[in-house]
Amino acid sequence: MAKENGVSLSVIKRLPKYYRYLESINDRGIVRVSSKELSEITGLTASQIRQDLNHYGCFGQQGYGYNVKELMDELSKIIGVDKQYNMVLIGYGNIGHALYQYKTFRDLGYTFTAVFDKGTSNKEIEVKDIDELSDYLKNNKVDIGIIATPKEASQDVCDVLCDGEVMGIWNFSPVDLKTKNGVVLENVHLDESLFTLTYFINSPEDFNY
Numbered sequence: 001m002a003k004e005n006g007v008s009l010s011v012i013k014r015l016p017k018y019y020r021y022l023e024s025i026n027d028r029g030i031v032r033v034s035s036k037e038l039s040e041i042t043g044l045t046a047s048q049i050r051q052d053l054n055h056y057g058c059f060g061q062q063g064y065g066y067n068v069k070e071l072m073d074e075l076s077k078i079i080g081v082d083k084q085y086n087m088v089l090i091g092y093g094n095i096g097h098a099l100y101q102y103k104t105f106r107d108l109g110y111t112f113t114a115v116f117d118k119g120t121s122n123k124e125i126e127v128k129d130i131d132e133l134s135d136y137l138k139n140n141k142v143d144i145g146i147i148a149t150p151k152e153a154s155q156d157v158c159d160v161l162c163d164g165e166v167m168g169i170w171n172f173s174p175v176d177l178k179t180k181n182g183v184v185l186e187n188v189h190l191d192e193s194l195f196t197l198t199y200f201i202n203s204p205e206d207f208n209y
Contacts, residue, residue: 011052015079017042018049022072034065084109086141088166090157091148092117092127095172095190099146100125113140118153130157137164144168151175158185 021041025033035046042049053059056078059071076082087105089096092115099105100112116130128136130153136142137160145161147154147169154173161169161183168184171177179185200207 007055011055014044014052015075018052019072019075019079019081022068022075026068026072030068032065033068037065081108084111085143086111086113087144087146088112088114088116088133088136088142088161089146089148090116090130090133090161091150091153091173092122093148096146096148099148099172110144113142133157134160134164137161137166142166144170146170146172147177148172 018038021038022033025041035049038044038049039046053071057074059066059074073082087110089100089112092100096115096117100115105112114128114136115125116128116133116136118130142164143166145157145164145166145168147157147161149157151174154171154175155177158169158171158177158179162180165181166183168186169177169179171185171187172190174189174191176187177185
């Protein structure tokens, strides 16, 4: 599976969208799909789809299109959803609770192994004290740390996760964090997404339907 150097972030962010639509198509028993048909489903141009996928290899055949299951399997390897991941959640407030309850994560192989918070008790699950996080990371393999804490605590939590040798951090706190030791970071700002929506509500001419 050859990959071109310098794949843009916009291409990378479209890959999960392709995977999601292919999964839906596969569930309907459709065996093959053309770039034109994918274009109609995703809202992207057929040319854009072909260019994006060509960064990672030649998956389709002219006159045939793409084998849905094979392309989905290849994308799962590229994205990394063909593997299992252990995750810890730090912050069990409203956002943390919603993330933990989202069943699809587990279906895709993302497993919560522990939840941490400060002075929080819960009858449904065991919530460890956040002061135990460092020792937990020393004694357990954790791939992903999810931060859903108030902004005042988030960088300290990030530092503990980086020192604990996690591979990636998914940050839901309302501040951009800085990682170290090669730890990958994805900041998720819900307000920015909402602001984008209201921008397009007020400037519909800029929206690409």
